[in-house]
Amino acid sequence: MSVSPSLLPLSVIVTRLRAAGCVFAEDEARLLVSAAGTPADLTALVDRRVAGLPLEHVLGWAEFRGLRVAVDPGVFVPRRRTEFLVDRAAELAGPGAVVVDLCCGSGALGAALVAALGRAELHAADIDPVAVRCARRNVAAVGGRVYEGDLYEPLPAALRGRVDVLLANAPYVPTEEIGLLPPEARLYEPRVALDGGADGLDVQRRVTAAAAHWLAPGGHLLVETSEHQAPHTVEAFARHGLLPHTATSDTHDATIVIGTRPTPA
Structure with a gap:
């Protein structure tokens, strides 16, 4: 189940991500919302990204040549x-x-x-x-x-x-x-x-x-x-x-x- 943006307004997430230096804040915000199972999950995901963790480590996957590839914390993110x-x-x-x-x-x-x-x-x-x-x-x-x-x-x-x-x-x-x-x-x-x-x-x-x-x-x-x-x-x-x-x-x-x-x- 994904979290409704209304539970944590998308604009708030985007603002936090942009302030943290995320160039593609809007795209990242949508991905984080879709990955969250509860409002608490969403808050935790956003906090981790704002703290500087790679988006792929936060989500647990990276897109690579059309595949969704699992990427665990501490693993090199495919470019x-x-x-x-x-x-x-x-x-x-x-x-x-x-x-x-x-x-x-x-x-x-x-x-x-x-x-x-x-x-x-x-x-x-x-x-x-x-x-x-x-x-x-x-x-x-x-x-x-x-x-x-x-x-x-x-x-x-x-x-x-x-x-x-x-x-x-x-x-x-x-x-x-x-x-x-x-x-x-x-x-x-x-x-x-x-x-x-x-x-x-x-x-x-x-x-x-x-x-x-x-x-x-x-x-x-x-x-x-x-x-x-x-x-x-x-x-x-x-x-x-x-x-x-x-x-x-x-x-x-x-x-x-x-x-x-x-x-x-």
Whole structure:
């Protein structure tokens, strides 16, 4: 049951949200009203949002590529710009593809890709146990499995050389720039999902170094990065035997690098 706006006037909610710095206060107010079961619930939801919690953590879900993805407190919130990475992955894969989602967070990328393909063998992994618990709910809904551990370490050995699409939305914010992130990310999302080391590319390098061993011939690794980091990511891909190219989207304000394992001559 949703709460009638008259129990807590929508205008009051909007005013409180706007004063707290919420740019889309009207849209957020409507979402909070629809999520509340009682007037007390609504007050609590608004209070949490005004206190600075990400809207997705307050609601318990995020919209990602048409899916409603569960997002628990303390879990990285999937960004809308990352939909571009899934769009490109969907163009490269076919139904029945073997998909791995590393640094999966909530599992949004893998779940959205399977939804786009209609059928796929999905495996996902994350080092954060809180993220893994959340991802299992989202990934199980599309028939996939989630493993807890560092990058490739927890994956079944039988996947080596079989992966058609490897998604790795690894953290790529340089350590010194973490403090410049919006408070919603800096205070409420796990640092392990944000901090990419001195130049932001530490985790990407580790993903890239082993990718060719897991990809099938003709398989693809896709990572999100920034425009100024992309040339360094391209160099790393080439150094580890992948054929790289960069793709950008003005609509999503996104930059990704795609690396393909060559097929035997």
